Amino acid sequence: MTPPLxxxxxxxxxxxDLVQKAVRSVLGQTFGDLExxxxxxxxxxxxxxxxEAFDDHRVRYVRTPRHTAIADSWEFARxxxxxxxxxxxxxxxxxxxxxLERFADxxxxxxxxxxxxxxxxxxxxxxxxxxKNTVNCRPFSGDSRLVSTDELLKPLFAMRPTFxxxxxxxxxxxxxxxxxxxxxxxxxxxxxxxxxxxxxAAVFSKHICYIxxxxxxxxxxxxxxxxxxxxxxxxxxxxxxxxxxxxxxxxWVPLKNFTLTNLMAEGLLLGKKxxxxxxxxxxxxxxxxxxxxxxxxxxxxxxxxxxRREICEVLTYAEKYPALKAELSATDNGGPMGxxxxxxxxxxxxxxxxxxxxVDTLKERRKIARGEVKGxxxxxxxxxxxQDALGCAEFISRVTAH
Numbered sequence: 384m385t386p387p388l389x390x391x392x393x394x395x396x397x398x399x400d401l402v403q404k405a406v407r408s409v410l411g412q413t414f415g416d417l418e419x420x421x422x423x424x425x426x427x428x429x430x431x432x433x434x435e436a437f438d439d440h441r442v443r444y445v446r447t448p449r450h451t452a453i454a455d456s457w458e459f460a461r462x463x464x465x466x467x468x469x470x471x472x473x474x475x476x477x478x479x480x481x482x483l484e485r486f487a488d489x490x491x492x493x494x495x496x497x498x499x500x501x502x503x504x505x506x507x508x509x510x511x512x513x514x515k516n517t518v519n520c521r522p523f524s525g526d527s528r529l530v531s532t533d534e535l536l537k538p539l540f541a542m543r544p545t546f547x548x549x550x551x552x553x554x555x556x557x558x559x560x561x562x563x564x565x566x567x568x569x570x571x572x573x574x575x576x577x578x579x580x581x582x583x584a585a586v587f588s589k590h591i592c593y594i595x596x597x598x599x600x601x602x603x604x605x606x607x608x609x610x611x612x613x614x615x616x617x618x619x620x621x622x623x624x625x626x627x628x629x630x631x632x633x634x635w636v637p638l639k640n641f642t643l644t645n646l647m648a649e650g651l652l653l654g655k656k657x658x659x660x661x662x663x664x665x666x667x668x669x670x671x672x673x674x675x676x677x678x679x680x681x682x683x684x685x686x687x688x689x690x691r692r693e694i695c696e697v698l699t700y701a702e703k704y705p706a707l708k709a710e711l712s713a714t715d716n717g718g719p720m721g722x723x724x725x726x727x728x729x730x731x732x733x734x735x736x737x738x739x740x741x742v743d744t745l746k747e748r749r750k751i752a753r754g755e756v757k758g759x760x761x762x763x764x765x766x767x768x769x770q771d772a773l774g775c776a777e778f779i780s781r782v783t784a785h
Contacts, residue, residue, distance in 0.1 A: 387441075388490075389417040389483055389554075390466030394456050395474040396424040398606055399433045404773040408477035408600075410439055414484040417441060422460030425450040457571040461560065468496075468554050475507075475602035476551040477776040479783070482598035486554050489527050495592035496556035497584045502547055503597040505775045509605040512614050514761075518775050520783075522759040524595045532585045533664070539582065540651055540665035542644075542672050550577045551599045555584045562587050567657045573635075578650025586661045597779055602772040613643055613679065637669070637700050640693040644675040670707050673697055677711050756782050 391409045395402040402421060409419050421434045423446045434444040445463045447456060457471060468490065472478070486498055503520040506512070538545045560570040563583045572579045585591060603614065635652035638645055648667070655662045677697050680690045701708040747762050764770055769778045 387416050387418045387466045388468055388487060389414075390420055390464030390469045390557075391417060391472050391483075392420045392422060392460045392464050392469060393472050393474050394422045394424060394453075394460045395426065395430060396450075396456070397426045397428050397430070398474045399426070399428045399430040401602070401604065401606070401772075402430060402474040403433050404771060405472055405474050405477055406434065406437060406442060408773055408776050409472070409483075410437070410441070411480055412478065412483045413481045414487050415441075416487075417483060418443060418464075418466060420445060420460065420463050422447065422456065422463060424456040452574075454571050454573055454576050457576050458569050461570055464557065466557065468498075468556055469560070470554045471550045472599075473549075473551045473602070475604050475607050475772065477600040477602065477772040479598050479600070479776050479780040481780070485527075485594055485596070485598060489592045489594060490554075493527075493529060493590055493592050495529070495588075495590040496559060497554070497588035497590070498592045498594065499546065499553040500594040500598040501596055502549060502552050502599045502601045503775070503779050504601045504603060505772050506603040507771060510603050510614075511605050514763075516764040516770060517761060518600070518764070518769075518779070519761045520597050520756070520759055520779065523597055523757055523783075525757060525783075527592060527594045530591045530593045532588075532591065535585050535591060536582055536662075536665045539578075540662075541668045542648070542675050543668075546593070548577055548581060548647075549599075549601055551601060553577070553581060553584075555580075556588075559584050559587050572657075573646075573649045573653045575646035575648070575650030578647045579654050580650075582651065582654050582662060582665070583658060586658070597783060600772050600776045600779060613682065638676060638693075638696055640676070640680075640690075640696065642676055642679045642693070644672065644679050648672050670704055673701050673704075673707060673711065751782050754782075 393402060393405055406419055406421065409417065419439075419442045421430075421442070421444050423430050423434075423444065425447055431444060431446070434442065443463075445460075447459050451459070460471070461469065468486070482500070486500075489495055489498055501521070501523045503518055505518045506514050506516070508516050535546065539548070560580075563570045563580070570580055570583075635656060636645055636649045651667060655665075655667065677694070680694050680697065683690045684694075698708060698712055701711055744763070744766065747760050748766060750756070750758075751760060751762065751767075764775060764778075767778055769775045
């Protein structure tokens, strides 16, 4: 059997309600030379039955030998792919109907073997914070262009990424992955899987192509990492349950917390350790890493999460940078957790913006009706007839059609 051009690999665990919609978004693509590999990390729900019910020869169900941490699950999933180009699609995400057609076109036209796109962010009905069943689409041009390795990696290692690095937005060639595997034994390593893999894909690629259009819907649910660790407070029990699925070792980062910033740094620093020559041009900005960590922790404080231990860890490590420690320790009329902190002022601003978005609903509806979408928009599915990530992808497909 001739291998497909695309392997859309979907790692999943106990999310049968979500993964079936991700699969349907792939099978609904206008480009058909693909396979869908659902890699089940030993789910305890009906994931196998849900996937095997798809009457399509392009869908394949595989299962890890045992339940593993995220990096091992992803590496197993990758090895099951047969296609020339791979995408690791999160099971709570979805693609617009012509996403793969546009990726395939740029792959052929530009000889690109590492490609990525813009995203729209959808908070579904189960999201634990505000704006349920709402999609935010940031401004986009609709154009495609080549991106240099430096343009992608210099800001990333400086902890000021220019692009959204979410895994579902990226496609890489199987040949690139094999080059990395030949050197270090695997393509996905560390808890920050994409932050290890994407820099290496960039340095080994022939051409990198960016499609500045929302081709992927990033789902935010009550089971999503981003929702749990950054955007909401699901409670200690659920947070601990999600964190248990990660490798507990922190071999390359100075801090031991479970912030997304630390996961990012973990992948980047492991990559520099294993590929020192290739990544030498990209210095890691440790001070900015500490700033981002503190900002993220302050955001958790605002949501009511107890991260005092983690904040103390940051401040203790920052003693090697006296001026930075003073900056991070600034009381701001109440300290990092005080009632008058800048984080609380930011929260008040966000709440005000939330109210304004409701006031501006009619304006957004009129803008979309006129086709004026490239400047970005935030709308509710209740107003436009979608109730999940798949319906949101169909909505984005319609209103952003090029």
